[in-house]
Amino acid sequence: MFTDCDSCQCLARLREVEENPERMPLARSLSVTSLSGLEEWDEEFELEDAVLFEIAWEVANKVGGIYTVIQTKARLTAEEWGENYFLVGPYVESNVRTQVELIEPTNPVLKRTIDKMNSSGCKVYFGRWLIEGSPYVVLIDVGFTAWSLDRWKSELWELGAIGVPWFDREANDAVLFGFLTAWLLGEFAAQSEEPPHVVAHFHEWLAGLGLVLCRKRQLPVATIFTTHATLLGRYLCAGNVDFYNNLSKFNVDKEAGDRQIYHRYCLERAAAHCAHVFTTVSQITAIEAEHLLKRKPDIVTPNGLNVKKFSAMHEFQNLHAQSKSRIQEFVRGHFYGHLDFNLDKCLFLFIAGRYEFSNKGADIFLEALARLNYLLRVNHSDVTVIVFFIMPARTNNFNVETLKGQAVRKQLWDTAHTVKERFGKKLYESLLVGQLPDVAKMLDKEDFTIMKRAIFATQRQSQPPVCTHNMLDDSSDPILNSVRRIGLFNSSADRVKIIFHPEFLSSTSPLLPMDYEEFVRGCHLGVFPSYYEPWGYTPAECTVMGIPSISTNLSGFGCFMEEHIADPSAYGIYILDRRYKGVDESCNQLTSFLFQFCKQSRRQRIIQRNRTERLSDLLDWRYLGRYYIAARHMALAKAFPDTFIYEPHEPSSTTGFRYPRPASVPPSPALSRHSSPHQSEAEEDEDERYDEDLEAEKDRVNIRQPYTVTKNKTSASPGADENEDGASEKN
DSSP: OOOOOTTOHHHHHHHHHHHOGGGOOOOOOBOOSSGGGSOOOSSOOOOTTEEEEEEOTTTTOOSSHHHHHHHHHHHHHHHHHGGGEEEEEEOOHHHHHHHEEEOOOSSHHHHHHHHHHHHTTOOEEEEEESSTTOOEEEEEOTGGGGGGHHHHHHHHHHHHOOOOOTTOHHHHHHHHHHHHHHHHHHHHHHHOSSOOEEEEEEEHHHHHHHHHHHHHTTOSEEEEEEESSOHHHHHHHHTTOOOGGGGGGOOHHHHHHHTTOHHHHHHHHHHHHHOSEEEESSHHHHHHHHHHTSOOOSEEOOOOBOOOOOSSTTHHHHHHHHHHHHHHHHHHHHTTTOOOSOGGGEEEEEEESSOOTTTTTHHHHHHHHHHHHHHHHHTTOOOEEEEEEEOOOOEEEEOHHHHHHHHHHHHHHHHHHHHHHHHHHHHHHHHHTTOOOOHHHHSOHHHHHHHHHHHHHTOOSSOOOSBSEEETTGGGOHHHHHHHHHTOOOOTTOSEEEEEEOSOOBTTOSSSBOOHHHHHHHOSEEEOOOSSBSSOHHHHHHHHTTOOEEEETTBHHHHHHHHHBSSGGGGTEEEEOOSSSOHHHHHHHHHHHHHHHHTOOHHHHHHHHHHHHHGGGGGBHHHHHHHHHHHHHHHHHHHOTTTOOOOOOOOOTTOSOOBOOOSSSOSSHHHHOOSSSOHHHHHHHHHHHOOHHHHHHHHHHTSOOOEEEOSSOEEEOTTOEEOTTSOEEOO
């Protein structure tokens, strides 16, 4: 795949690995068994003369989840590196107009670098990205230098025998972006008066070529490559193969060639092998990368979020109630004429994300819903479950029947207000003359006529629609075909109702005017039974908003939570086993999770939401950012061994922490069954045992204080020591 080149042994390493796989040097991945698995640094890393460039195609350019990673992490990284932190991405004019403030470069070396590139036929822009932290961005117009594409493709072929076809526009952009970023870093080094200590962090294969060129040209740059999901893994899973049980058996070159992505795969694999430090986002993806990219990651860097805590402890519960009432209003309109269920005993579930029917687990979720519907009916449950599928698909407009439902609901609301005003006026006049009103005369014939006309308007012969839009491929749509197969058509007899909303939510929508965050807060449970999910931001977002969720042990988020919580389900994190169980077994387990959740009392759901929200500290960048810090320090030590020293410590078995199982009231009826025949007395005792403040204080003890970052060093907050069980305690 690559020629042996004396000037860059990292390229020859790929050929050596293919010919002698048993000799492949696989470095130990730093454990994520515990967040405190990273020891405090023995020495301070002086960053005064170090510069960090973070390079990704999704800098100020939203395409997928990597945009969220970079955007949310920027504030913490900017605090650590200050004026020496620069994000590098493509120049997209429509995005720049709304997200970036263009300014003159503040760093004199970078200013000379950009001026030199612009005078040599490039277009490079500098500015501030208008997000939290306001990081500096260097944006490169790849289209302006497209005239160099053929020359750079030839150079790539001579370098590593990688041929990029003319028709693959995305790969062509990757070539242009890679050569331009390598040019930027090389020019920066050349313009520096003293040899700089540069760290360049490349995300995904689209930016990976720049890393390969940095190593080929022997630039003084410490390189990091992060894969958020392997190219081949995503393609294989989309093809409905038994992916995880056959990881070691795939002929990766053949599989990539069969899918016409061999050139992309080569770019990704070259970047992984050339990097000083190779990272990925979860342990499950680390296993995948080891088999498909043939290098074990040096460290796992989980994805985080910027967690905002409320000043009032239960403010998020109030937000849940407010958002839930707005969803209820939509449901009243959608099910008009068939609103024969109690909205106060109605649970809202949802699944959201890219429309990857199998990868996102929509197939197994629909089958579990059919089984849940049967269980609720045979047990004569008074609970109704309404499930939202928020997955964008090809549509041409809103469904007329769906829009009519919201119009009918509004008309009923207006009618009720008209009658109420007439009633109130008569009541007011009666009280003015000092008489009690005659209730029989408060509503006259006209009032009854208005109300009867409103009632007749709510009648309809058809069932409430499953899909809110007119689908372009209705007959071949996988969700709709599955709904037809399982027979969940929102009939009155069904306890499970389905609403398929095939576009992203928006607060300006005439149908469901809510943004995604508000909608999630109003739901009771997020369900994400994914088969392929390298991390999983959707369940993470649920967690920080205090909404329980179901994920799997094939998702990075699910594995991460399983490692850090002794009893995840007690905290509202249900982990579905899709790795060691067959499809039918997994479907039964998912059905069991859903049925047990439906049996919870309102109080139990409130307790569970409180516990879920307390886990948000686990997902805060101020905790998870330390893994990126470790990766950068490791890269500096490898690239500049005379200046930087980094010695990772092997975490002991007792290092770190795990959230223990809560000692107070159990979260689900299955766990609440008492041996005593006096069920009600037992439940009262359980209620008395629950102390929210005491339980929250115990949980706070189990998480280490966040790392504070300064310009020159990284350190733990004072007062955080580890006890023998791995929990951190304040002195």
